[in-house]
Amino acid sequence: MIFIPTGIRGKVINNLFYELTGFVLNTKEDFYRYRILPARPLETFYGNAGETKRFGLETYVDWKPLRDVKIQLAYTYSHFKYTRTSKDSMLTGGEMLPAIVKGNYLPNSPEHQFYLEIEYKFLRHFVLGLSSEYQSKWYVYTNRNITQNGFNLYHARISYQFKIGNLSSDISIYGKNLTDQEYIAFTEPDPDGNSYQPGAKRELFGSLRIRF
Secondary structure (H helix, E strand, O other), X not given: OEEEEEEEEEEEEOOEEEEEEEEEEEEEOOEEEEEEOOOEEEEEEEEEOOEEEEEEEEEEEEEEEEOOEEEEEEEEEEEEEEOOOOOOEEEEOOEEEEOOOOOOEOEOOOOEEEEEEEEEXXXXXXXXXXXXXXXXXXXXXXXXXXXXXXXXXXXXEXXXXXXXXXXEEEEEEEXXXXXXXXXXXXXXXXXXXXXXXXXXXXXXXXXXXXXX
């Protein structure tokens, strides 16, 4: 395995900070999943096959344009591909195919991931946060170009900050996936089919924190 990271961080103006990281990663003998059919259809086995070349970019920006407003932005670009077709084969969708095919993207590796949060403090004790996260489509199999759709979720939170004696405390309510969107969080490719793991729909959380 060869891993080459590089990055910078700094301040553009007093209230604007950034981080930028790039990386290149080459691997050999990656894992793949398989089953022995028809003798052991319910057991999952793992083997080593295939080589990959992965490169990407991670960015983060923290900006405070006003005294009571804070904006955080994060973006990740990932380009993960197999660079060698394996000699091993496995049953996929009723066909015997190479376990890993050169040029295919790695499963569960969205090319684009994005996160944005805006925080606003008001009336001295209240904090309102609005955020959004996005993932582009990703691939399911190591040996077939079949994709799963990406998704975009929206979240919000509000908190009340106060003191108990000298202890800083807050009460907050947090809502995730406010639009109640149905989406696939991740997939698990199997030789005889696919297992799609659904993401959570709308969720609400409450919390009380006391900092000692």
